[in-house]
Amino acid sequence: MRVALLGPFRLTAPDGRTVDVGGLRVRTLLARLALEAGRPVATERLIADLWGSAQPAGALNALQSLVSRARRALDGSLALRSDPSGYALLIDPDDVDADRFARLAADGRRLLRDGHVDAAAASLREALALWRGGALADFLDAPFTEAQVARLDELRLTALEDRIEADLRAGQQVDLVPELQGLCARYPLRERLTSLRIRALYACGRQPDALAVFEALRRRLDDEFGVEPSRELKDLQLAMLRGDPALAPKPEPRRSSSPAVLPTRLSSFVGREREIERTRAELADARLVTLFGPGGAGKTRLATETAAGVSDRRVWFVELAPLRDEQDLTPAVLTALGIRENRLLEGPKTHALSRVGELLAAEPTLLVLDNCEHVIGAVAEFAQEVLGRSPQLRVLATSREPLAVAGERLLPVGPLELPESTAVARQSAAVRLFADRASAARPGFALDEDNIGDVVEICRRLDGMPLAIELAAARLRAMSARQIADRLDDRFRLLTNGNRTSMPRHRTLRAVVEWSWDLLTEQEQTLARRLSVFAGGATPEAISGVCADAELAAGDAFYVLLSLVEKSLVEAVDSGLGMRYRMLETVRAFCAEKLDAAGEEDALRSSHAAYYVEFAESTAPKVHEADQIDWMERLDADHDNIITALHWATSSGDADRGIRLVAALCWYWSMAAQHDELIGRLNAVADLPGAAPAASRAAVELMRRLVAEEPDWFSRLRVAVAEVRDTGARSRYLYAAMMEPMAWMLCGELSEMERCVESALQDAHPWARAAGLYCRAWGLEHTGNPGPAEADMLASLAEFRAIGDRWGTASTIQSLAELRSQRGDHGGSIAALQESAATLRELRCTDDLVSVLARIGLERLRAGDPAGAEEELRRAAEFGQNAFPHHRIGALSGLAEVARQTGDFAGAWERIAELRELVGDMTMTPQPLRQLVKICESRLHASEGDFDAARAGLAEALVTGLDLRDMPMTAAIAEQAARTEFAQGRPEPAARLLGIAVALRGQLDEGDPEVRDLLRTLTGSYDAEREKGAALSREAAFEELRAALGA
Template structure:
């Protein structure tokens, strides 16, 4: 698994919010889940809502993370409304930025194929069938992967181990010397801790112990119920709380002494919490249930105000719901966000539907996120670019919900197309090309929608396809965009840009230059500065590759002059990196290094791995030319994991430089020494690669032994295939020798090329030969590490 995408060390748990309250009890369950994970590759925690499945899964993941060098990854599924978003959501959580047209499931399998990792699939119940199919596919293909799922029902596949998560015990074991002879159980301890948080000084005493025990029994030991009840101690004593719980549950059971089913217990408590809210607080609870993945105060004010809620009162109402433990407050880098626990969100949604308010609030929600995306699009080329990028990342679930609403409402297709089009640079910067294209495919199927909106959307759709090198799909889409947008000058300018970009990627440089020149002239005529900057960058690149160096440098400089006053980072970073290539070709290695390092710093807030890889690669070429082949070899090695992630080097027009550099380094160092240094670079984390590229601090390099190196990055089967390639066998012959389908053999060859960063079978054969020579050499020289 590619570790380079992570800025931390291997074995860390990812995507898990910090615990804002203590974790109480569950010793037996934690031990049992750990035991089950040791004997089974799929463990599912089942149980009613509010019993604590997610907290238990996260706690176990945190405790066992050292056993998973490729990470423990939390994938939250509650916010997904569509089954076809399941695999993309997992890819997104794992930070996979593949730009190929391979099916996302295959991309995910390739990424996890050799990974010793743990995936926590949280809240599977509404996608239980799809989660079962995904889990089975991953476990079959990825032998060292383990999955921990939480769901109200088991996934139901072979080899699954399930643990029904019980309520917390109310009493513990007998304790000598205590007044009652019985120790407080985890439920009582949880109540006491949460009570102390809302009533400072609260403590469990002999006077209140029995009352607290009875409260916890009344709540069936459900953690969510206990936490909701403990909040009432702000205004009630424990005795009053018990009396009111007894009254509420007696009404539900008509005085029966029978135990109330747990789901009714929790429902009754949430009913009570709802009933104790003011009318405006109830309305806010209902309305925030339409949000997916949380919200901030601005969103609450915009979507939830009106019809009984004054905008100026929203802040106080939010504070009230936080105080009542209905809303959960979460700290983010520059803002505070709020979310509803899934059980409480579902309750609020039921109330909203019952009041016939769902469609109205959903429309407000859609309007808000339509406007948010439009603002982000307008302001992308400016000083708030990074802030907008991070904000859209936080709002991804809500954007999906807004697009879903447009998709399900025929008269809203134009709005959906405009919103998806406005996300152009977000789809690109967040490496969500697959998802962006999928939304366009769905929205464009509808017959409704104005020609202008469709034309603009088709142009963006084609652009995303081109960035995936899916030229066969892009061409008819682009032609339709031209036809529908014949009266839309900006659409026509952008169509020329997309066509020119496609020609550039396909190395048709003369055609690329002509198309991009036309696109540039059109954008200039419209005064569209963002389009001018974007197109300048690629016209200059085409000129550079055509050998028109002076013209290329002039256009690069013009692009930078346009971007710098706006404090843009995205276009500047790419312009600097490609200008660095031109400067390197001219022989100014010092300035080329400065340009690439400046580009890296601009890219860091976006976690732009593809752009970062381009800069690192150019720095490797520079190091080779500076007479530092060891540094160059490490940098080339550091690239391998990134290329594996993204499906191979995307800039095919730079292939000859890539191959020349590697040949030069191998010739200088010799095969064994190159391989040793290459493997050292492969071991860098993303943060270490960046630090090494920028020469910031020291990167600790561990020398790679011959035994470690002989293992190679390939799986056992891929190693077999590599050896057969070295014997000169074709894909058809390899398939026959291994008794597999030819397509399977072809897939192995593609993965070998990608993992090794090679572009030909001859390179694989040479690599195998070098490994064989090295294995037969008892004392290969030149193994010393570098710091």
Template sequence: MNSTVQRFRFGRFEVRPAQRLLLADGEDANIGARAFDTLVALIERRDRVVSRDELFDLVWPGLVVEENNLRQQVAALRKVLGAAVVATVPGRGYRFAMVLDGETIAPPALAARTGLQHNLPLSPTALIGREAELATVLDLLAGTHLLTLVGAGGVGKTRFALEVADTVLGNFKDGVWFVALAPVADPSLVTRTVAGVLGVHEEPGRPLIDTLLDFLRHRELLIVLDNCEHVIDACAQWSDTVLRTSARTRTLATSREALGIDGERVWRMPSLRAAVPDAEPSPDELMDYPATRLFVQRATAASPAFRLISENAAAVALLCHQLDGIPLALELAAARVAAMRVEQVAERLRDRFGLLTRGNRTAPPRHQALRSLIDWSHDLLTEPERALLRRLSVFAGGWTLEAAEATCSGDGLAIEDILDLLTQLVEKSLVAFDDPSSGPRYRMLETIRQYGLEKLLASGEAAALRRRHLQHFVGFAEAIRSKLVGLEERQWNARAESELDNLRAALTCSLEPGHAELGLRLVNALHGFWYHNLHWKEIIGWIERLSMQAGEDGSAALQRAHSLYVAGMLLSNFDPPAARRHFEECLATSRALDSDSGVAWALTGLAYVDSRKRDPATAELFTESLRIGRGIQDPWEQAMLTIQCLICHAGYEMLMGRDDAVEAMVRDCEAANARLGHSRRYSGHCHALLGKVASRRGQHERAGKLLAESLALYRAIDAKFDIAGSLVQLGYLALHQGDAIRALELFRESLSLHRNYPTSRWITSGLANLLIAYVACEQWTIAARLAGALNGTRAEGAPAVVLPELSGRVQRAYEAAFLRIRAALGDSAFKHECNAGAQITREQAIELALTKSQLT
């Protein structure tokens, strides 16, 4: 590694291996040669513990030396760099415990993650003092399908679980997936949250749990369920179901209590080992205790000038002992070193502990320590800081500065003071600041958030804060409504996704008496977001509950009518008859309210669900919707209605074979899209429609260009289902042009995007598409097995069974391919391969279809 890295930086130090220099604030630190070699050896292997024997070989190659020599070099390093830089791991060796700045290559632990499937957040600091526990838990996890890490709040369960997950990344072919449950207030959302992390969405007509279990059934993966305690029953039910149905799925849970189901292994997580206070403890001896190492590292981060020395060693030992080695408590105490001497921290902490322990003798000691420390940190805040801390607990999953200003200001907190107060809470380790791709955000550790919620409830401000939170996110939803389509739609969809927990919390609040209209406004404003991100059944549920509480007249009635259209469009994906009922009710309600907007949207919805009937009256519905829509006063809404109506109408005209009408509607749609802000999604739809027309006319070059442009537009916004559709169209174009290999590649990529829906119509059509392509490639055996997988034992006869999921064109191509397989293989071989295909699962059929090897 040192052949490529020219220098290492951490804190005020810089190491230059090639020049054999250690600089402190730019000046040569003048440490000895052996100490320098020891430091470089530890830095280069900072992803792991380095044994004493290995260090002897690296620093004294070919020599026999006493172990005391190594201790002297480590002591010399700690004297110059600070005691936290080199951690002693009892019985194993030493480890470099700092985070480097300005590296030119990734450290080994991170480089090893490249190409692996996971969503694990990177930890900014090394795990301290858990080496023996890590080995134990890894052994336990290898021997069970459900392991629960149990411990008090603040003991470090989440951080430890992430270390375990990172260590076993390479053991799971289908990845390691972290599911944060802390923001999930509704137990019914546990399954949906897991599914969201895994990229599994609901299928038409099926419970989400069934789709998710089908997805997991044949995959080798680890799911980390973090912070289960507040939704413990739902987590227990979910884990029990997975244990019974998925032999290769493992679950690692963290909770303050066990899930309590058969097959669960429980490991109780201890606090970090701390030294018993001594009159004159040695700094080197103290650093053998994990609690000390953690405190010193965090204190050094808070105050770079801090050092563990003989003069403050007794105070550090006392502090770590009083805090029972609870990591969160140690981190909060270490943050105070930036503002006071460690002796002051220990003294104030000791006094407060005595008072609070006497006041609550029945609480477990560790809970006393943690609550006492948070109480103590809370008491050291100014009154404005306390007010903001408790008010921030209303947020779920983090918040932006704008959200904090809108929700938490007032009643003694000026809006212009929120940023300064937030900054102070960050500096005191009570709030964390992140800067993800979706924009800067703040968040609390869940233990702190729960503490803040208790204070909020006690303050009497909770109801007002929840309402302000709801009002802010209604305003947020309505403000970004137009931004979710346009040149920046991908960024704004990501921003909406980052607020999903807050949106759900706001909708929960809107179920309270008098707030239903606000909830319907939020739902309606984000119609496109719910639709394109597949939150179908969840939002239909919210609409049903809110509609029961909404008013029967005025603006509330208008919002309810609009929500009927939203529910209808979501239902159209899996229950067209129910969708039609919602559109009819929307139409009747809108007419009663004299709402031209509602009438126009309802007519578009009715025409859309009726399109496949090929009824001439359907075109009249589209025409009437456009006519009424011209009277909508809001230019953005008028453009949206025009685009939606024209795209749906063009699809109907495509079915009817009227290509000239399709082209005319696409031109009108593109003009409306220009007024809207050039949505890539709608531009992609227009290109796709024109590409289909060109393909049907035999204009293959023009079709290829249009469909490729459509695909590029969809890729720009990561619209996976639209991407999959474009890939299929390009695949059939490749077949028409005689390029069967290209078609096979395109169909494979399309199917891979839909494979998280194991029983959906997209999977069925995707498998049929690949069967057709394999026949074109004369891969008869794999095609016959796919025929068996699609048709079961019925595949033994001819012609092919009609698959209702297929369009007329694909069904005809499928039947022709089916007959070619039979003719190529002969009756006996055809029957044998079809029977083999009929025995495999849907997931195995997908694997078979996606394989790039050829069956013989």
């Protein structure tokens, strides 16, 4: 992190982002601490420096509050330490511009004293360049600033005098005279400046003017103060009168009679600050640096800004874009160097090169060669030749491909940084550039809550490319940001309003890309247009598999691809799973037009879809294995391609590919928490007419029915699961080993479920066996057999652990945690849930994780820790704000229960209202979720004493779950009914209802403190009544519960 105090306050992250630390008071605190850079400032001193005589009541508390706000704003990026000696900002002094300036200025003075004039000037210029305005400009009203500003201003002026001294010794007196005239007018009594001005004038041969300056100062000192000039100034006057040889003019560095100048920069420079620093650092270390990247990335501007800051070399700028032939290169350089000698321009090439080498060797020089790509061979040869002839030369080239010369240092120039979200958009380089250019196009434009989302969308869709962003911002003269964003699908017609003074290829977006396209070979153009069918990049294998044919052999495709990377038409990205290759969206859109014009679009999109169907079918089974994270990441990396293939299949009516693709990946999408998207994809392909594998259709239909509840849900589910059975879908789709028995269980077909489980337990694949055990345990628990269920869960967990399937491991642990909770083993349940949460984090199953975090909170409540429970549940609710609604139910219902148990009934009703709204917004609401909401309402009614409403809510919950007959949920209804009866003074019915809960679930929920308390109360004479209820069959118990509630 870097802190800037020499101008407006600025805190800059290591990646170049400006960090917003909040209000003026926090910034003032950080500025004061930064002035000490790691050294503690006493508490009393800080209070005085921040508030002066206007200290607030409780100043110490106010300071501590300010420190807390600062720490939150810094968010760990900088440490703010407190100890008995005071407060300190733990930062390297060199990362505070005021300290860095002081160090560089001191280094410059030392170098000057030792006679190292050039190095001194460089150090002093670097120091002075750190000033962006007045010192501590944002804090001039703070009590501590007056002395600090005076100190820093004096250091700045001294450094300026030292730099002028260095330049004067280097013979630059002609340039210094006007600068010193202005400085002396501003500081008329500063004798060192006057001395420097006198010496510069004298060195220019202007002895009378130099003596006149001395005399003017002498008279002013006498008139205003009655004093004489210093001894040093008097000695200087005497030396001039004597013609002291030491004051003789020094020869100025050789200059061209027609020096080249850098292109005029009429707009501000935004967003490449780090790249400038890096380019200058590379030029200090390497003799040839090439800025390479796609057209419109801002290479020319970056080179210009870099060169503008070079102070220790003569800079020449050569614009190569107008050249039409490689033979024109050396004459163009000579012209830029101010040479108009026809005999050189028309003579042998070696003569011209010799003259260029001679000119560039005369002094330390930086030669900027801009836009090299269309004469790349000639530039490479030229650069190698002149660097060999000119030892003091540095070359900075810009190109869309490297020069490929020995010793070349490459610096890629790509898109500007894009914002991760609208919340931090204002810090993004791309958004800052848009805002800057937009304010020029439409005075008064500013980013606000209404337009920030549109601006972010524009910048993202334009890949963060500077030229495209500038062209889009210029459209604000006649359009809104929203209108621009809406029309970016037609970007080549929209973005045609470039600066009329720019080169033709920078005036429209199409021209930028067309310039690069025209430089490609025929094979490169063929592959480039075919690459446009990929979305989000691709592997070399995918590119070869989709794009190769008789025209472009598979063996050639990879090498043509590398050539496109070299020419900045394609980006190579190391994904961590191997190299991937992608086009910027604007390039892709251009190449898509070329693909359509070539009549290849349908064939290439069909080839693309075929490749990704095979990729999905071969990859999907591996998400059940130990390397599932790697394989999920591979699917993540190609997800855009998969969706593109799916859209093509559905839009073209290709049922085979569409259904196979969805059938293969629906388990992956479910694990990846893409629930809404999964429903949409299942619906999109399920009814596609045409031939498709029967097993694939059956798998799609089963998943569709499992995730989308409809009025005739059970009948449709029964048909779908029968199709899975009859087509043998489990042999093709491993996940069916879990989905099929669960579906039979939900349909109430226990014999079919048992058949599926037995078949799975005999399967050769260990995942199918683990799934079979899990489903049998789930069925046993569902029907009220917790003991055998736990045994199967433990066996299933052992299988999933052996396989390495994290999802299966986490899910099984959650089921075991539930059984432990019901026994009252809160510590064991929480430990299991925490293990499940850690596993889900590793797998990045965020939606499932929300549910587990909520269950941890609820378990803390059941263990008697409402404060800890509320903290966990709030964290789960906040973490799950964007989760699938089903997974958010647990956190909200848990918070409602915390509020109820702590007597905050109003707060509990607020949470229940949120629950109702959430359930009402769901496209499909499983019966257990609706039952849960009704149970929450019933508990709250009972706590408020409204027992009729409590009983009615339980009756509705019971009726809601009639089809499923979920025994644990039904037992929970019976337990709540028992509490309601007891609260009304009816202990016998309450005891019998507790027994009914045992008959339904196989055990009471002794982890629920209210059930536990009720059980302790209803002992002795009530035991017999409870035992009678427990002895009922499940069907009889269910019917008695239904009668007791009037359901």
